Structures are given as structure tokens and as C-alpha cells.
Amino acid sequence: MKQTLLILFLVFPFMALAQLQESFSDGNFTQNPTWTGDVTSFIVNTQSRLQSNGPAVTGTTLQLVTPSQAIVGTTWEFWANLKLATSATNYTDVYLVADKQDLNAADLNGYFVRIGNTTDDVSLYRKDAGKSSVILINGQDNTINSTDNVVRVRVTRSVNYEWQLSIDVTGTGQSYVSQGVATDATHKSSGYFGVVLKYTSANSKNFYFDDFTIVDAQPPVLEELQTKTPQELILTFNEPLQPAAAQTIANYTLNGNIKPTIAELQSPTTLRLVFGQNFKTGSNTVTIANLQDLYGNVLNSPTTRNFTFVPPAVLPNYNELIITEIMADETPAVGLPAQEYIEIYNPTEKVLSLKGIKLSDATATTTLPDVQLLPSEYAVVVPTTQAANFTPFGKVIGISNFPGLNNSGELLQLRRPDGKLIYAVNYSDAWYKDAAKREGGWSLEMIDVTNPCAGAGNWTASKDPKGGTPAQPNSVAAANPDNIPPTIVNATAISATQVLVRFNERLDSTQAATITNYGISPTIAVSNAEVQGPLYTEVILTFSAPLQEKQLYTLTATNLTDCSGNLNSQPQTITFALPSLPEPGDVVINEVLFNPRPNGVDFVELVNRSNKYIDLKNWQLANTSGDTISNLKTITIANYVLAPGQYVVLTSNPENIKTNYPAANTNAFLKMASLPSYPDDAGTIVVLQPNGKVADRFSYSSEMHFALLDDVNGVSLERIRLDGETMANNFHSAATTVFATPSYKNSQSQEGMATAQVFEIEPQVFSPDGDGIDDFTTINYNTSQTGLTANITIYDAQGREVHKLVRNELLAANGYFRWDGLKQDGSKATIGYYVFYIELFGLNGEKSEFKEKVVVGGRL
Template sequence: MKQTLPKAFVQIFSILAHAVLYISSALHLSLLTKRLLALCTPSPVFRRGLGGGLLLLPLLVQAQLQDDFSDGDFTQNPTWRGDQTSFIINAQNQLQSNGPAVTGTILQLVTPSQAAVGTTWEFWANLQFATSASNYTDVYLMASSEDLKNTSTSGYYVRIGGTTDEVSLFRKDAGKTPITVINGPDKTVATSNNVVRVRVNRSINHEWELLLDATGSGENFVRQGIATDAVYKRSAFFGVLARYSSANSKKFFFDDFRVVDTQPPALEDVQTQSLQELMLYFNEPLRTTEARNVANYTLNGNIKPALAELTQEGTAVRLVFSQTFRNGNNMLSIANLADLAGSILAAPLEVNFSFVLPAVLPGYNELLITEIMADEDPSVGLPQQEYVELYNPTDKLLTLQGIRFSDATTTTTFPNVQLEPGEYAVVVPNTQVSNFSQFGKVIGISNFPGLNNAGELLQLRQPNGRLIYAVNYADTWYKNNSKRSGGWSLEMIDVGNPCGAIENWIASENPRGGTPVQPNSVATPNPDNTPAILTEAIALTPDRILLRFNERLDSLQAAQVVNYTISPGINVQRVQVQGPLFTEVILQLITPLQERQVYTLTANKITDCTGNLSQQQQATFALPSDPEPGDVVINEILFNPRPGGVDFVELVNRSDKYINIQNWQLANLSNDSIANFRTITMANYVLAPKQYVVLTTNAANIKANYPAARQETFLQMASLPSYPDSEGTVMVLQPDKRVADRFSYTSEMHFGLLDDVNGVSLERLQLGAPTVSSNFHSAGNAVLATPGYQNSQTQASTLVQRIFEITPKVFSPDNDGFEDFATINYRTDKTGFVANITVFDSQGRKVRKLARNELLAANGFFRWDGLHDDGAKAGIGYYLLYIELFTLNGEKSEFKEKVVIGGRL
């Protein structure tokens, strides 16, 4: 039978429902709920109904248990399991034994309950027989298993009866004889009708109190004893066990079971497990949601853990932080944790613990250069002094004593200084220490290396020479032309990506020009998530191959011979990864390479510095041959760029050799003498047969002006010799000083009908013909220049038939994305053709002038979008394309092609 809610209760919970709408804090809601419950204390039946109906209060979890059997059912709400057929709910709504009349029978019922610490257990019992060693009941407050009869079950129970006719508290250890925790007075249940109400309290300090009301009313409790026992802090079940002789099979009565967790969890111990790991030990199991919420833990005022893990059956929390503990005293704040009953910490716990770090030498990438002031003049706001900033990215206490700091020409050593985890320090000459002390930790050294403004290699090494860190900075890393002129430092963007080069450095954004001994002004996540790319393979000698990668490698993994194969038929003997940047690999071969043979190098499972694994990559290469003049020739030149543009010279290897242009030079003529030499590249750079290379000072500028340019063919030089717009001579010299090719040009070589030659290149016509003026012509109007790909005016040695083809023959200029225009495709057999294209309608009237004196490339197309010259749309019908071709020599040809404009009538 369900009870009806009193009107007062309805009013109270109506208030609570409105309060929920205005109270956003979960803590406030919990406190309000507790206060209202304290006012009304509804019956067990009401509480169960509340949990399933209103849903205003937190659902009762297994740490709370209340059952008076007034619903007439013990199989649900809550569910009791065990010997269900041997129990009934009698007419008085009591749980009554109803087992077989067999002496020695043991009956049990259990229900889930995780209440363990800070808990009160209460129940009513009536044993209508004289208790004895064979007739008693054990009420398990905490049980590890639902099988109370099993000797392996552990926990705590209250025994009513027994030889001494008493009520006592016992601890049950698996496989062992029970241990008395509180021995109640004898003869408290010595009648043939024993009615009792029992209450057991356990504090958060594991102090037990046993109370007995022999009247069963709950108003006359008498303490039976107190004790302390902390062996078990976790429970899985609450239950009753009845042992009887045959006459007592139906004489056990139980009612008003009530288990309430009254106290929030208490922290018992804090232990450091590693440099970044803590274990928190609590007196009872915690509720999972709050325990795993990293927001509930704060280290040293502002550091949240990366992981909060519930362990040891819910009584311990493992915290893992992304940074190490402070050397010395640390403080941890713990808030909002709850036990399984929902009891929440009333206020944050603040726990202090100490931690001592051992000082060690840094390993590879464990001490970083994170800021470089290479050009301090003019000062923006900092002392006018070069400096480098050091950073400890580890969770270790680093000692810098004896560490070598060097550039290309100078090496110095650091004094006996320690760097805390996450700590910065600025390195300056001894004479500048006082000028930088305002910023934080300063390391003064003698013989401070002079930092090159344009860039150089800086290294940190252990006293034994082992590499710690290297950075090869350059002034291009500023990515800001005004800041590269002085007064601004270079800053690392993401200190978690120490292997990054130009993509992880940029000019400081701090108004003072830099941030010595502070997090960098440009700091932001910039992780390397892409594997290393094999950019090229170059044969240095017949038995040595150089591999270049676009980023630093894991030098140990990249040095494994099994990672490399060469086809056809070359075996690798040894691998050496070139330090200190580890972007280049040298392969020593067992058998020599042959000239003019193309080989395929396969690199498999190469790992970069940050651990990104690349799959199979391939690069083709060949053993370079000795060049002869005329093997590599000038293929295209832009000497008169558009305003704001730059010159370029394109070379092509027209031989069947592979040719290394390392240390080749560009030059010009001055007073009939070769002058103004510029080294093309000091690195190995092999041109395959028919391969182009575009030489310029600004590859981005060329790409912007000629979007079709193949950027992979660009080779950027610091400067080019002067090539004036009016006339000049391009000289290409081999390392042996022989002239590979030369080309003397004038502006008059451009096609005579061009209105504007700015931005138009001169292109070589026939690859095999000499480098003379007659073999060069202006690039076609459609492209203006062809840097890095086949010339628009290129000409084969065999003439081909002229072709004009219109596609589609029928089009509909309605902008629907399908055949919106007609294309007039052409292919000519020689250069120098000029085209006029006029569109006439079926009445012979001129509709559109598509081309007027248009210089043609070797192939290309024109397009008619179906519009008149005045922008009006042409009507549906037939149209004639009248095409005139002529040369400056007076040759002329005519072509007529038909096209149709279709559409809906």
C-alpha cells in the first residue's frame, strides 16, 4: 500500500521545484535539498516515489537504502536477491522468513549497497524464538559478495542471538573466523519473542558505534559499545542471513531497513608517484562523475590535471599533470567530490605536499633556445644587446654546468646554474647581467658568440660533446621585412615543437622587441602532425647518395639500413644521418652506380623528430655526368618584368645526361668581358634530361605574375647579374669556368605588333638549334611567359598540319554550367602567326571581333561566349567564324567554321 503525500510535503517540494529554476550551482542545489529533507524526513515509501517521480532530487544510489516493505514486494524497489522463495511479505508489511522446516537451514536475502564510511545503518527485527548457537540472524551492513553463506565473503555484520543471546558487531574476513568488533551485553535477546531496533554508526575516521532499542520503537536506543576498525572501506551488498532449527523456519521478521551515508568523503593520504603523478587516498568510494572531472583539482593555484582516474575500487584518485611538480612545496585544492550517496565536500580541501627534483644534465631537445636577438640595433625597447633565451621544457631540474654553447666560430660554456621545469633564462655577456636582471633569471657568460644578423647555426652540447639542441636560424624567419632590419627578436612559436624550423619561428610581437625570460609573445600551439617528406636523392659519387628530407628525422631510426632499397640492383652498406640538424642522410653503397642509368630510391617507415611515421616514399636519381658546353642552355629570359616584378632566367638540360649544377654561375658582359658573377647554388642540384630550372631572386613574385608556373622548378638566388631592358647578355658558366651557354638579347627581338612587352619573356623556339636571336621569340599573349614548363612558342623540327576545331558545335550561353561557350582550338606548324577572328550571323552581319592581330603560340584557344561586341546576347541560330592567319612576311590564310547558338524558344 502506498502512502499519500501530506499537504506540507507537497508545498515544500513545490518550493524546491521553483528554487531549481533559479539556482544554477550544483552545490547550492545539494545544500537546499538537504535542508528541505531535514525539515520533512518523509517516509521510505515517499522517498522511493520521489526518486521515480519528481526527479528534482538526485536519484538514490546504492549507498542509500530504505525499505519498509509497505509496497508488499521485496523483488523490486529495491530488489532483494537470494532465497526469494523462502521469504514473504506478511499482512503487517514485514519481511518474514518462510523457509523449509529443516534444522540447519540457512536463508539469505541481499540488495546492492555501497555505503561504507560515514554511514548510519538502522533496522527493526523480531525473532519469535529463543536464540541459540543454531538459531540467530546476521544482518550484513557491508558485504563483498551477494553470497553471504560463502566463507570467502568479507565485510561487517550485526548478529542478533547466538549462545550468549546478545547483539554484537563482527568483522568477517574471507576464509577466517569472524572477529568481534563490538561485543554487546549478554542476555539482551533472551526471551522467546525478541523485538529490537538496531542502529550502527560509522564515522569517517572508522569509529563504530552500536546502539540497541530493546523496545523496537526507535526512541530508547542504548549504546552497546564503540570501537575503531578500518579494514574494509568498500561494500557491494547489504543483507540478512537467518540460521534456524526446524521449528523456527517462519519466525524471523524484519522491517524498516535504512542505510544513510551522512558524511562526505575524507582524504586520508596524498602520495607522489612520479614527477607529474599524484595518488589521493579517500576513506570511502567516490562517485565517478566528480572524481574523474579534472576541473575539481587545482595544483599550485592554476594547474589542472590532464587526467583524473578512479582506482582501487573507487577509493583512490590518480592525477596526472602535463607539467612537473614544483621543486619544494606544492598545494593541491580538491573540490566538489562526492561519495556514492551524493554527499559532497562542503568546502574545498587544500593539501600541501613537498617534492624534491634531482638536478640532471639535459638530453636531446631537453634544453631549448626559444628566442634569438641577433640584430639588436636599433633598439626598440630592450637593452641594446644580443641574447639567446633558454627554456626547460621537461619535468626535470636541469643543471647547465659545463654545457657548451657555440656558433660557427665560437664556443663558450655555461656556469653552475640550474633551470627549473618550465623555467626560462636569458644568456648575455657577463657585462650585461645587470641590464637584464629586471626580466628574470640571467646567465652571464664570457666570450659570448657574436650572432650573425643574416643567420647561422647555434648549438647546445653536453660537456662530453653530445648534442642537446641545434637551430639554424635565418633572417627569412622574421617573415617581416621591417623587423628583420633590427631591434626585434626571433621567437619560437610552439615550444612543444622544438624540431620545427622556419614554420615554427617568427618575429616577436612584443612592443619592446622581445620577451626575454618570459613566454614568447607569439606563443600558440603549432604542432608537427605531418611526417617527413623525402624531397630529393642525389648521387654524390658512384658509391654515395645524399637524401634530403624537409624536416628533422629521428636519427636512430633513420640510420637503419633496412629502411632503404635501391632499384635496380644496388645494395646499401651503411647509413649515416648528418647532424646536427638531421635532415640529410648519406647512403654508402656496396656496388657503384652507372652513368645515364635512372635509379629508384625507396625509403620506408622513416620517423621524424616528433615521432610522425611516414609510409613508403620514392625518389628517382642518377649518377651525374661531366657536362660539356651546350648540354645546359638558356631556354627563356624575362629581362623586362612588369612594374613590381622581377627578372628570371630559365635553363634546360637538353642532353641525355644527368648534370649537377652545383657551383655553376650566372654572369653578364661588361666592356666585352664576363663580369658580375653570381653562384647559382652551392648545394647539389641535379638536372635530369629535359628538366627546367628557373633562376630568380623572388620565386613568389614570379608565381604571382604567372600562376601556371611550376614552382618546383624555381631556384631562388640572393641576386642576379644586371640584365637591362634594352639589351644585355646572359652568361652561364660551369665550375671549370667554361661557358655553358650565352645569349645576347635586345628589346627589338620582341614581336613587332606587341603593344606592351613588359612582363613578356623571350622563349627558345627549337631546343636543338643554336642560342641565337632567330631562335627566340616573344611568348604567346595567352601566357606571356612559361617559367618552369614547355615554352608556348616551342617548335618541333617537323612541321604539322594546321588545325582549327570548334567545340562544341552547338552551345547555349545561358550560364547553366553546361556548354555555355564555344572554344576555337588551334595548333600551328610554326611561330609568328597573327590571327584575326570575326563572328558573322546568318545574314552576313558582323557580330563580334574575337581576335585582332593576335600573336599565336604553337597551340591554344579562343573563346566566344555568345555575346555581341556591345555585350548584347546573340540570338539562336547559325554563325560563321571567319579566321585570318598572316605573318609579317605577307603570308595569309583564311578559314571558315560554323557554330550554332541553341536555347529554349
């Protein structure tokens, strides 16, 4: 194309194509301008007029042409004298516009004026390639009906493509009469101007022409603007442009200050502009200055043209389409239709195609329809049947099988048709941060849509009075950037050769999958690192050698970045161990709150009293119905490893427990959807291992509480001795100074003691006042034989019986009994000395007697 244009410009330099003025006063038509065609059949006569001089043969057709690219905003004028009676075989066509040098070519396109015909008129025609001529302006009949027809013709074509034909039969140019007007823009380029004669033999020398003039006094006009690519414009003008000005980059400006990198003429009327950056999506402006046509007509002032750019729709990549609002619990409705919905948002400058994108929750998947989402545009996704109800709020996408959203939370995903992840969010009702709004009618809204990687910290309950802002910017919108690098939450060995590492936020999956970023001590080589989708908060590390049980390992992670690009410059460490298979009694019930305060909740605390690391994944909590274990509840489906001596608190509402017992360790809670029923009066707590074996069992009753407590609500029962049996004698009410000790050492705990003799008292002085300091005493025993039974009776200093503590109790090899300082009638023993009278009976009836002193103390 460039070579063709260059040849064209060289053959027809713009100065040579200046407005035509031909009076033949120089006596020839071979130069200034140059005419071609049947040049031997024309002469310039003594009157300096062009005269036909062709062969005297009927049916002869002659033509004479000269270059002309004038096409619009132009006036054509000429004088003609046909000294003959015009007819269907004697007439002339004056081509104002022609795209071929051969005016008789069948594929010619152009416009011409015909003088003469069967109706002896002057009319304007259009010629289309391969077709018959079409009349545009039908001149008045019989205006040239003599044998000496003089006429001056003037034709104008405006920049709006309106044609006007006028004739002056006096030939002076002083008495023009309009023959009509017409609008036609079929042909918009020209290469030639010329005349065609058709005659019978007697009229070969009877055609005379003079004063051909073509005047273009209008500057070029931009007719069409097209965006060919996101950085390329094609401008089409109504007439050929002067090449030097057209290809001057300084003459064009995009959006007020952007100059093109390329300005190139692709044809005389078509200009290509290329810019170094993409057009804005939506409205853009291009300004054009200093352009001129081939005849020197320059734009009087800069021309500005607005255009809208909408890039082709593309499928979104990761985080290029995000979920920004979730209405999971729609009732009671606040001000919106009572319908669950999901809001999606396009944070890019692209036009996104949603066709085939999969929207999934935990149990179902639906496909979005063929819809486009513009840059920074929101849309609400609802069931098709509800679409009309949401139309007033903004863009609505109706789908036939909208997934039901869990009120408490679940994982939502957007995936491309090829399965690649676009976005995932695992919302929770805890994200409302407002107990009242969590009850329904309010949506969860993303705070900062430019921070899609964030979790709970970037979501909260809507503030809009309607309860939400579907298909609109969120009511809670604010800057909430992520400037904090990721940290390790925990690490759990899920097999002998793999450890699952959890982070507090989404990771850059490329960095997280680099094995050199991890180290293990004692040293084991990391052979693979696999980032777990769709949230990318977990990494599974695979080792080249197996881990050893009961060995504590330290994991070090370096050079990890989060989804937002924040790098943790300091190495992070965390410990983990390979869990061992549990045995019953390894993990036991350590504390129970079955009678919470008003508006409080129950909890069960477990403790690992073994030297193993034990994973609680798929363990269960239960109660009993008669003699049957029932109402089983899974503690956790995730890995949760208890280290030796570690506590864990099981409850349905950790926040409630932490509020009532502020000293609780936040990290030692496992939230369960619900606990089995544990009545206030009495019940049984059962802990089951994944293999169904009973890990521990505790039958409690309200009678086990210290009898002198005024109010036992909110007071837990605590295990006294970690290595003791899970039985009533080994539990006591928590100290009234704390009421309960969830997640930390029991207020009434007591270390086991090795007795040097059969019976020893510890402590020998105690104060049963519920303050957690020596609230009871223990009678510890250690026998050398089994099968012994015991009676223990308590006497005061005056020898009066106070309490029958033990009757016919079968003893283990070692153990203890507990006295809480209460007399037989439930009243508190007074301050003073007391004696334990102990009777020990053997299998053969032999009897031993022991007396041990104890002091009941207190405030006077």
C-alpha cells in the first residue's frame, strides 16, 4: 500500500493537481493540464476552443481525460456548444468524477453531466461499476432543442454530499437556472475529469468546449473514525489530504495531551494514527489541526472528535473478577427484596466476558450467562425469577439455579470455563462484626475492592439503610490496603513425609511453591512444596525422609510474599510434630462448664496428658441416652494437634467464653457448630477417638459442686489430679476467684504425690473457702496389695463424729480421697483440729487401723 501511495503521489504531485482551469488559450491540450485519450480526434481551433475532429463514422465514441481528485466541497463549471440536434446517438457526457482513466470502462465509478438525449436536456448521472447509469438530477426537457446549442453548466457538491445542477443557455454564466438538487455519497474518490462524445457521421466536428474550471475551496472534513486496535485509529476524510501535513505527528492529540507515535496515510483519504498507550475505556477525544487538502485548503481551526472505545470482551484471570457483596441471610428483610444474592465487580480496565464462568458454593455449581461487565462495573447475581425485583438497583444477572448460601458461611468460587480459578472467598458470619446484623437482612460488604486478597479484615456488615448495596459501590467503601506480609499460623504433620503449613492470608503461589524457601530442623530435605487452592493459604511440604514420632521439629520459611506482594524480610519459624496413634486415657476431660451464666454457653476442656502428639481431626464429643452413647458431634474435620500437656477448649461460641473468662488463651479454642446437650442437673460427657474407642468419659452432676457455693452458675468443675481417674472424686468446683479456667491450668489442680507410708494427708492444713488455695485436703494412700477395702470416719477434737467420708471402698494400689471440709449434714466444719480414723480390711478379714490429723483453717 505504501509503495502504491508513493507512486500515486509522485505521478500526481499535489501542485500538479491544483484546481483545474483550462481555457485552451495556449493553443493546445497536451500540457497545463495534460489531456489523454483520443487526442488525435480533438483540436484547439482558432477561437481557442476544444473542438471534436474525429472520424466521420456513425456510432463513434471519443474521450479526452485529465487528472483530477476533486470530489467534495467542489464546483465544476464549463462551456459547451453542440452544433447538432441532440438525440440518443448524438450527445456528450462530461465526467466530473471518475475512478478510471478509461471513461468507457464497464467497471467505472463516477458522476457525469449528460448534454442531450431523447429529451434534449442537461442532467446529472451516477455511474456504478458494471451497472447502467442512474439519473440523480433530471434537467428540464427541451432546454437544448436547436441545432446550435450553447450552454454553460455549473455543478456543485457540498461537504454534505448535496449536488446542485445549474445551466445557462446564454453561455455567459450570468443567467444560471437550477435544474434540481440531490444528495448522493456513493462514490467518495476520484482520479479523473473528462469528456465523452457519441455521434453519427455528420456530427464528427460539431462538439465545442471551453472554460473548464474545477474549484475546491473547502478544507477536508473528517467523515469517519474507527478504532482498529486499543491503540490505533483509522480516520477517513471526505477528500484527499496533502501528505506532508497529514503525516505530521504534531497535528494530532489524544485526550488533551497524548501525541501519536505514527501518523500514516494509507490512501489519499485514509489516515492511520497509532498511540503509545491504550485508549480509555469509554469516552475519548482526538483533536486534529493544520490539515489541508490537495488544493491548499487548510482547516480553519482544530477539529475535535469524540469517540467511545469498548475493548473486546475477554475472560477474566485471577482476581480480575471478584465477589464484593454477599447476602447470605436475607430475612428479616430490612429494605431489600427478601432474596439471597452475590455481587460481582470488575476491578480492571478490561471489558470482561462472563460467558461460561462457573459460580460454586460448597455443594452446587452454576454457569453465568453471556453477559459483559465493563471496567469498574458492579452486577448483582440473583435467581432469574428475582431479576426484575433488583433492576432498580443496577445491573442484574439472573441465573436459573442460584446456589443456596449458608447463613453461617461457606466457600464461594468463580472459575473460568477451563476450570482456572478467578476468585475465591470463604466468608463467615463472624465477618459481620455486629451481632444484631448477623441475625439477618444485612449483607456482608467488601471494604476495599482494590484489596481482594484480604479476608475477614476487609469485610463487614453493610451500613446502608436498606441492608445492602446490590450492583452499587459498597456503603462501607474505604481504603484498606494490605501492607503486612504473611505469617505462619500453624504447621501440622499429616503423614510421616508431609506437613501442612497454614498462613494467615493468601500467598503468592509461585514463591510459596519454591522449596528453597523452607527449612526443617532437625534437618530433613524438602522435596516438594504444593500450594493448596482455591484460597492459597496452605502449603503441603513433602520430605525426602520420614518424620519421627515424639520429636519436635522447627519449620523455617523465608522469602514468602502474599497475594498483594508484601514480602516478609524476616525468617518465620514454627514447631510441629508427627502425631502418634492415641490410646484411651491419653487425652482426657480436664474441665467442664455445664451450667453457664445466663446467656452463656457450655464448654468442655480436654488435655493431652501423654507424651505423644495427638491429632484431634475427626474426634467426636457425645453424651449418653441411657447406657447408649448418642448425639455424636465432630470436634473438627481439620488437623489440630495437641502437644503433651496442651489444653483445648471445645465450645460453640468462643467469643462468649472469652468474654466471661477474660484470662482465657485465644489460641486454645476449637469452635464447634454445636455441643451435645449437657443438662445442668446431671449428664455424661463422652470423648471418642476416630476409631470409635472412648478416649474418656465423665459423669457429672450438680451435686459435685462445693456445697457452700451460693451460685454455681458459671462455675466449672475442674480436674484435680491430671493422672487421676475421670471420676467425681477427682473433680472440684473452680475457685470463686476465677469461676473457670478454660485453656489454662485448673485453679484446683493438685500434683500427684508419692506416699512413703500407707496414708498421708496433703495439705495438713486447708481452708475450704473456695478461693482456690487449699480448698480441700486429700488422703493419699499406697498399699502393697490389692483387694483391700477401707472405711474413713472424721472426728473433731472432742472425739465427736463429723462425717462418714468413705464406706467399704475398694482400693486401688494407690490413690486418694478428698475432704472438702463439710460435715455430714452439709454444713462447714468449724476451724480446728480433726482426725481421720481409717479402717483397712483385708480379703481374709484382717483389719488395720490408722489415725491422721488435719487442720481446718480460715479467717477469724
